[in-house]
Ligand SMILES: Nc1ncnc2c1ncn2[C@@H]1O[C@H](COP(=O)(O)OP(=O)(O)O)[C@@H](O)[C@H]1O
């Protein structure tokens with residue numbers, strides 16, 4: 027497995043946000059994680075990327091525990107994230123935001139400035155602007171490009187379409203197959219179930235800090251998702 | 261024409277204050293840390309340069325060049341071993357730690373070098389002056405000012421045109437997200453403090469060549485530096501130079517009226533700027 031969590035728990039002070047989460051992602055796979063607000067999806071992303079430290083052995087990358095590593099060390103192993111809310115650096119231009127994504131780790135691979143400007147042509151026009159002067163959708167493109175610049179093995183996208191206009195969401199989803207073709211495995215955290223199922227091979231549904239459903243995106247039924255999402259009997 | 265002379269002297273004195281302040285500004289800009297030992301570290305570096313001159317027989321310039329990597333290492337260690345552990349949401353612990361460091365440095369220097377005031381011998385440059393027609397300026401104040409400009413241009417170049425500078429700005433914006441870029445914020449902080457100590461060494465060189473110093477003068481240098489940074493607006497190095505110049509000019513005019521008013525006039529100028537522009541002259545857009 028490229029990435030695995032085993033009985034992953036996470037706490038904010040006294041509050042427990044994850045209760046033993048098991049997920050597994052194979053190389054090159056596209057996995058969707060769905061679930062209502064507050065289900066623990068972002069907490070899971072923060073635990074994988076080391077923003078929230080967890081016990082050793084709970085997160086494994088290629089079979090090795092990375093639970094005790096810093097965010098920077100985890101990123102250098104090839105796990106990049108598009109964080110919730112995009113979090114571009116306000117003091118950096120669009121191009122600098124992209125460059126900094128590949129500044130510390132640049133594995134060989136398809137992604138560089140030109141490739142990202144080809145993926146999202148609007149960014150080439152805006153490259154001298156401050157990152158935060160862009161529209162929400164363009165900022166999301168920068169955040170995706172920034173994560174790709176290191177040529178990661180695994181791209182985690184937290185709330186890839188939340189709050190964006192439909193045309194922009196279409197453009198961003200259109201980029202995902204090209205990112206996969208570049209070799210990266212992708213995790214999309216998504217509230218729009220239809221979008222998630224259309225792009226993913228497999229889907230995990232979370233509720234109240236637990237995984238309530240694991241299924242192939244192709245054969246999962248509406249009833250199964252409804253039950254896993256809202257916790258009601260199907 | 262006496263006022264013109266006073267103005268020029270004041271502007272040049274501002275260069276010294278800008279040198280005192282640049283390191284403080286750099287560290288504050290990147291990690292929101294006010295190092296209360298900054299002035300004492302300048303004095304420490306001045307003694308280090310003095311040792312190079314008296315023990316090793318080096319020229320002050322070479323002694324400062326030798327002191328720079330040592331001071332960089334000291335800054336790096338200070339950040340790694342001490343300050344990184346106390347940086348956090350609460351701003352009080354780093355203030356207390358650097359205050360303690362200030363007291364310890366003063367006492368350590370007193371123990372090592374006594375309370376006698378010392379000076380770094382600058383040779384022929386000491387009294388040299390240039391006649392510019394309308395005014396006559398000292399070579400040393402002129403060199404100080406020029407060095408301040410060079411330091412600011414160099415730091416800005418580093419900040420805006422290098423990968424390290426990009427990492428500085430990103431870490432300053434958002435250390436957690438910088439971590440997602442593979443950047444270790446604590447390493448960036450250690451490099452920044454090391455760099456600030458290189459600037460401190462340059463400030464110390466001019467401090468020690470232009471006037472007498474003793475182990476107790478650090479806190480006053482910190483105040484001038486602090487006022488220059490605040491007047492300029494946090495995070496802007498050119499603003500810091502402007503702040504230094506304002507304090508310098510106020511001091512020389514105060515002294516021209518009555519020598520006892522020199523220091524007071526600088527502080528009054530600081531207060532006036534704060535009343536008119538509470539965020540300083542060139543505040544950063546993001547903050
Ligand atoms: N920084 C935090 N401090 C305390 N509680 C938090 C914090 N972030 C999230 N939580 C709580 O943890 C739970 C999971 O949140 P989150 O992982 O953000 O959910 P999701 O991303 O699925 O919407 C929620 O109950 C939320 O209120």
Ligand SMILES: [Mg+2]
Nearest residue numbers: 067068110185
């Ligand atoms: Mg979330």
